[in-house]
Amino acid sequence: MTAPHHILLLFVDGLGIGEPDEGCNPCCQPGLNYFNHSLAQTFPRSLKGGGIALGLDACLGLPGLPQSTTGQTALLTGVNSAKEIGRHLNGFPNQALREILARSSLLATVKKRGYDAAFLNSFRPPFFDYDPQDILRFLSVTTVSNLYADLPFFNLDDLAAERSVYQDLTGEALVADGFDVPLFSVEKAGEIIGRRSGDFHFTLFEYFQTDRAGHSRDLGRARQEVKKLELFLETVLAHVDLDHTLVLLTSDHGNIENVCVKGHTTNPAMTLLFGCCARETAARLSSILDVAPAILHWLPERSLKT
Numbered sequence: 001m002t003a004p005h006h007i008l009l010l011f012v013d014g015l016g017i018g019e020p021d022e023g024c025n026p027c028c029q030p031g032l033n034y035f036n037h038s039l040a041q042t043f044p045r046s047l048k049g050g051g052i053a054l055g056l057d058a059c060l061g062l063p064g065l066p067q068s069t070t071g072q073t074a075l076l077t078g079v080n081s082a083k084e085i086g087r088h089l090n091g092f093p094n095q096a097l098r099e100i101l102a103r104s105s106l107l108a109t110v111k112k113r114g115y116d117a118a119f120l121n122s123f124r125p126p127f128f129d130y131d132p133q134d135i136l137r138f139l140s141v142t143t144v145s146n147l148y149a150d151l152p153f154f155n156l157d158d159l160a161a162e163r164s165v166y167q168d169l170t171g172e173a174l175v176a177d178g179f180d181v182p183l184f185s186v187e188k189a190g191e192i193i194g195r196r197s198g199d200f201h202f203t204l205f206e207y208f209q210t211d212r213a214g215h216s217r218d219l220g221r222a223r224q225e226v227k228k229l230e231l232f233l234e235t236v237l238a239h240v241d242l243d244h245t246l247v248l249l250t251s252d253h254g255n256i257e258n259v260c261v262k263g264h265t266t267n268p269a270m271t272l273l274f275g276c277c278a279r280e281t282a283a284r285l286s287s288i289l290d291v292a293p294a295i296l297h298w299l300p301e302r303s304l305k306t
Contacts, residue, residue: 003298004246004276008197009106009204009291010236011075011142012229013068014211016254016267017043017055024260026222027270034233034272035226044282049237052278055268057287058253064088065264068211071252071288072141073097077104078292093141098148101141106292107149107204114302115201119146120193122159122166124174142206156181163196165189168209169232186228190235197240197247201299207232214255215263222259233272242275246298249273250291 018025020038027035033048037055044054058066060074060082067090073081079100082088093101102108110117119142132139132147139147146153154164159171159181166174166181169189174181184192197203213225233249240247254267271291273282277298284294 002276005244006197006200006241007202007246007248007295007298008193008236008240009202009295010193010233010247010249011072011204011206012210012249012251012270013072013206013208014214014253014255014264015229015251015270016058016257016265017270018254018257018265018267021258021260023219025257026219026226026259027257029223029226032226032230034230035270037270039267047272047274049274050242050278051272051274052282053270053272054282054285056250056271056285056290058251058269059266060088060287060289062088065266066253067264068252069093069097069141073100075250075252075288075291076106076141076145077101078289078296079104080289092138093144097141098136098144101144102148104292105145105148106202106295107145107151109292109296110202110299111149111151113296113299115299116199117149117151117202118196118200118204119151120154120164120196120203120205122164123153123155124177124179125156127153128155142204162188162192165192165205167206169207169228186231187235190232191239193232194236194239197236197245202295210251210256214257214259217259217262219259222256225256237274240275245275246277246281247272247274248281248291248295250288252288 020040022028062082067088069089070082158164213222250271251269254265
């Protein structure tokens with residue numbers, strides 16, 4: 001079997017598979033082709049364009065609601081970070097989690113194995129005003145992962161040159177804060193991420209407005225976020241060579257799929273796969289702990305490749 005030439009991991013914060021309740025679950029709205037899943041359905045499910053959908057256990061074997069920091073660390077390392085520290089953790093990674101990321105993050109491991117990797121989110125100027133080591137306690141899991149992998153961070157010049165995309169896709173948040181940057185349509189953001197994924201063996205892009213919309217408990221806002229995500233993914237797929245690229249979209253825990261409850265959920269993390277080796281990869285997945293090993297399966301040590 002021919003391995004993917006490129007792997008694109010789209011990490012979407014707070015996206016689970018929820019109950020088939022249109023009054024609480026924005027994924028039950030009409031007109032969706034990729035995110036129209038509920039617990040009433042049987043998984044894995046086939047998707048438009050040859051994709052496949054499934055749900056991954058995000059609870060990490062511990063009681064309580066899954067949280068972003070331990071969930072993301074588990075997702076990006078394959079290490080059960082919640083069990084390592086004895087609890088689910090929200091906010092920023094503590095020292096124990098940073099040590100796990102330093103040893104085992106996807107970005108660092110891919111690089112060590114001799115492949116090109118990139119984290120395609122744009123960063124605002126204040127980030128570059130500090131020595132990252134001085135602000136480690138306030139950096140996200142993905143940021144810490146990129147830092148420990150010693151990979152470059154993309155700035156607003158990169159955004160203007162269409163080499164990276166801001167976390168809200170369009171850059172509207174940057175303009176609202178007074179930054180002189182071009183505004184992208186959602187389609188343009190998808191085009192950039194899809195095209196740029198062909199420049200590296202492994203690319204990561206993070207989108208967390210879904211989690212914020214879930215916490216807002218505003219169904220209208222949540223529906224708009226899911227529609228936005230649908231358009232983004234559709235455009236990404238249109239600008240990727242799916243014969244040679246694996247696209248994997250997944251999450252760290254549930255949230256937006258039930259705006260009728262406060263906080264996160266224990267629902268399965270929605271996971272969508274497209275392109276090269278999608279079904280073979282899906283067969284390796286049952287928990288968010290399986291995502292990193294499944295990706296690394298296709299990126300063996302360079303010295304071991306024949």
